[in-house]
Amino acid sequence: MDDKFRPILGRGENYIFPDQNRPGAPITDRRPSYEEARNKLLSQIYTVKGKVKEIPPENRLDEVIFNMKMALGYTAKSYHPNNLIKQSGVKDVGSKKWQEKEVNNGKEKIRQGKSIFLRMSEDELVYLEHLLNQKSSELPKGFIDDIRIVEEFYIGDNNYLLNIFNKDWDGGRVEFVLHPFGNLEDVAEERFMDLFNKYGGNPNKVKIRSYSPGPTFISAYVERETLEHLVNFNPIRTVHPMVFRGVPEIRGSLTNLSLPKPPPEKTKSSVLVGVFDGGLKENSPYFKDFSKENYPIETEEIPDFIQHGTGVVGTILYGDLKEYGKEDTLETPFVNVESFRVLPPSDPNDVDLYEVIDVIEEVVPKRTDIKIYNLSIGPYGPIEDDYISRFTYVIDSLSQNGERLFTVAVGNDGDLEDDDSRRIQSPSDTVNGLGIGAYTFDLEQKIIRAPYSSTGEGREGAKVKPDIVEFGGCERNPFHLVGIDGSSRFFASGTSFAAPLVARKAAELMGRCNLVDPLVAKALIINSSIHPNMQFDRYLGYGATPNKVEDILGCDSNRVTVLYKQRILPKKYARLEIPIVKDLDYNGKVNIYWTIAFAAKPNPLNTEDYTTSGIEEYFYPNANQYKFTSPDRKHNYKRNLITQEDEVKELLNQNWKQSRFPITKSGTRYLNEQERRAEFKWDTIVKKGVSVQYKNLDSPFLVLHAMDRNIEEHLSDFFNYAVVVTVEYEKYQGDAYQSTISQYNKLEMAQVKNRNELFVK
Template structure:
């Protein structure tokens, strides 16, 4: 940015967190309706307990532990975390060790509820049965109500263990997920491994990774007979296939002459972007000064890996090479690539990626100078709602522990029939960005989702996937890439492998050019800046990003963005004033939009409750208008203008709301989202259009929520946009003049992040 353009540039406004105020809010709820009486529920559960005890006796000793895992399935009315039968768990020997979604048919309709995995031995079951047979008067109401929530008490069916296998699957790599057994975990894993070996599985294909307070992941190469024979191993939670295309094909790649000249290399950027891939040609004239090869897996690099990794690194540094005019010299890139080769693996037949994940888990905690990482590879095949892969769990945990941003390609199977066109792991992570690809319609030249780009939805905790899309090209409009072999030719190709580093590079640049911005703020800004004519959908998520970082960080005279970045406790409340000037005189509508992004600790044992924290938001347009209610009657009145009427209502038994009247803005909803309202997602994006006379000192209230016993602080970033198209003056200046605690963010220009080469 030149000095002159910088003078005309209106940077995004910060310090929104300094406006935040504490607040109190009252909550109420209606009476819970249970599907059956306690006596009916008790008799039902007692019968099911007896059936489970008989089934346990038939499980071979080598396929179970002393404590057996049983499913406790709740009625569909009790899906919310608040309905977890905690009293039942406390007053019996039923140990809750996880949960996931339960899908079942009832009254010719598909229903969704939750199944809890509980661990208990035969003595504990007998004790539970004895409690159920005791005098009802001796039991607490909360215990009896927990029993009334239960729909089914049973063992997990084999069909619920085996997930994601095609009808023609016969042999290959799979991932087993085992329940946690704490101090007995080694014994349990030993039994499981022995079962595999006894069925002829080669020991050198078996890999085991355990996580504290989490599941055990086991990968192995097996055939279909092994799957069927081991699916009834009681501590086994699930098994799903692992498919890996090590280096996603450079789709229909062709070579073309490269008429561009490499940068001179007078200065090197201080902004670093980590790339996990197949390695790079570090001597390539376009890479040699702007990238570095770091610690790699203990294997020899291969041509396909270097070709893919070099192309990905080139996009991160320069974007689509087709954007530059022929015979021009490219500017020194604004980011520097730190490459980590994680492919190929030491065993060419090894399809589980555990070796690659091990290196990622080793690198990320030690590289304090890298905030953003790109991953353009991963297992092939759609994600599963009811289980999490080790790869996804690993990235989500690293993002939470070290406050990093992972940007992941969603995969190139978008042309397959549903559900095989769904996004692929680890793009389903909830603490990062899953990136799809867009291209152009040949007839209209308007942009559209590239047909190969995998679609959503995402999993619980981040339903909207892909998060974003960037240009990935197709056969008619290919993306132009660096050729690893030389700088005289370039590759013409397409794929989400190349749209992801475009987003990763922008995220790194946002953080590097704004000292006060964190990876969480960068993630919020990118999602907030995305453009989708449908607001949001499962094709392109929140939309496409085709703007430069300068555009993302820019305000206009009548369109202003404000950043709030802070933390809160679970159950905490915070009031975020929206800085709308008080005495605006306009006739046009005011357009609001806001994006809230949080970091959440994740729990792989509770897939239905995967995110342990979230923020619920409520929009209050007018700080003086309150709701007054009496029974089913309600009125909204202005506390300044309607004082006499309000006093009459209060005298007549009406009650005033604790906060001003609110309304519900537009937001993305799917069938499940309408039920859950996406309230446990790590991303919230909403829009609201209002008449100016219905606004006065509008604000948001954020409500922190924790579950699974979480007491961790919730980090969040909020971007609010106020857009008044017909505003006569300068909205940007009016906001800064009236709300003096706010100030423009200091944005470094390119020269300020570059270090001259001596």
């Protein structure tokens, strides 16, 4: 080891090649016969036809939402009842999961199923009944197969939606989500407003935002009695209370301790971070030359909001001020901030975040110069598995191609009494952004979760939440911020200040390294994070990132990090070669870590299939090591095609069967859909690692399998991904870094700028 800076290596995509498809999971058919399933469904349709007639006209449209509950275990895209839907002419408008506990040999297991929302008229319902009354020989096989996995067909009772509201909840702002209704969307909104007005709602306190052909989000203030009437409106998919308590509570106060001196240099950085928050004192010497305030919502300033926004912006510019004394002078910030003051809202008596979301939707696409945004504000309350907030959906939509990155505070309710209440808050459940929790230190200076930091898990597509943690302070070890008075320190703690530290690092990574874009920055941050227990959990996520960006962008003589950037088409396989140096005088362990980050298009209609894309990977330590199985299948051997060539020939002459692919350290068990979900296979982040003896490595590689959950094939498209691979020769004393460059000459040393190279006059 030495102090020489060795930059990470890029252009790893030069070592990505197409690969052969792998077989899918074996299928065990436990479905009932078609006749049995058909008779059950006909009986349910008869019941449903009576239920439709019982719905008051004010609570329905000409088309009605029905539920089709599919059998347990049949959640994969290949089991979606496409033929049933096509033949009957009904409209698929989304899905949600259902689950039940199964006990085998005293062990409890949760099995999941899918419930599909179907929109159809009474005539279409009659036609479905007509199809079922035909002879099976007259029906397509696909239709018959679909009927065999229908568990139940019914009209949902929306009264269960009230369960999320406390018994003492007597009124407040809520968010309704309406199913997509195509050319009847205007009618659905009009009928909703008719009901709203009829049962005492104030139409001036309603905001409707449509995402056709997706759902419609409606923010409304309602009394409980009004809500109890409205939930019976058939087009409603879900409803959720919305609470905004202003900015997250700042756990701290202004002190009489002086700030360090502001930077003497007025040179600005070329690197920008966008912040949506409560604003700041723009004329302060700490901000006026390094930030710009924008006023998309022109309202009167409120000190608490300004202090929060000042703390967030100051964190991005200067970090935690704890290390500075009052006689010290701050360095010129290496990032600049574009602050968008979105608080308070235009109507201070009607607080919701729709106006804030509207601003984000308008500003972000126009500001192509800003790639990193920080959000330390959001609605109060834990996320729900069957509910996607408009805020989360918008953030994920704006970053679905990896073109920008949002860092989002997970919330400060981690010290509440029960697990459900401690859960992370929207929009930190984003699948394309980073949900940031907070850590502090125990008495032995070890990293621990800050007690207030909200906990995971996240939703489908981002189960590991928080993604990572940053220092957020605590009562004993506070975060030092720029006070609103411009001269005093503000002592505080909160995830609000952990998140901008990550935004600062992401922006610096992009500004200083020519190979880093937002998606690569996300992968690098996750890859460099270290968990105290060396495994992810719902408290610290993947762990904490290094304090210095140089530690993320640098390698050592025996530790080499390589970047791969590529895009892939669903159903395709890619072979990603890992740059292991050959012929080293070394017999020790090699630790190989990889992080895969990809950007996914969100689907708010399917809460259990929210991410439309996924990547699963297989690790092969030796490209030439295969399994050979005897003709009677009782014996198998591992043999190397190169070093054991003669033995291989002899086995083949004896009719032994060679495996189709090399032996994988990931195992040879094929995963079904239930198992993929259990192992977070649909998460937009994959982080894993292995330790292998150097002598057992020979041209190792990863195989990436791109998966897709779009029901209609024409909707499938390429999606972007980034891979970071770190290879550590644990006790090697030579220069593996230089050897890697020599043997893999298509790799490129990253160009890493010094901080002062980021400044512009």
